Amino acid sequence: MQFMGSIAKVIDQMKANPKGVRFSDLKKVCEHYFGKPRQNAGSHCVFKTPWPGDPRVNIQNHKGKAKPYQVKQVLLAIEKIEVGHGFGSR
Numbered sequence: 001m002q003f004m005g006s007i008a009k010v011i012d013q014m015k016a017n018p019k020g021v022r023f024s025d026l027k028k029v030c031e032h033y034f035g036k037p038r039q040n041a042g043s044h045c046v047f048k049t050p051w052p053g054d055p056r057v058n059i060q061n062h063k064g065k066a067k068p069y070q071v072k073q074v075l076l077a078i079e080k081i082e083v084g085h086g087f088g089s090r
Helices: 002-016 023-034 068-083
Strands: 044-047 057-062
Touching (some): 002 068, 023 044, 023 057, 023 068, 057 068
Antiparallel strands (some): 044 057
16 A cells, blocks of 8 residues: 555645656556556657546656646546546546
């Protein structure tokens, strides 16, 4: 359960300061919620979501940091999963 605690800490950090998130931490959170990226070419990692369209989960490594707008998109996607909306509905 320590892993879940570290994921929760990263999510708290993401909410508090989207500009200060390490790419490796964001990728760990994305893999926890969305599985392995289906594309991992260059600096981009594209994750599959259980819904069509936004919020998309496509993260990019920028000098070891995550891009703030992508951090916010990931937070929206996590919220959508936790609320349970978007599964099988349009």
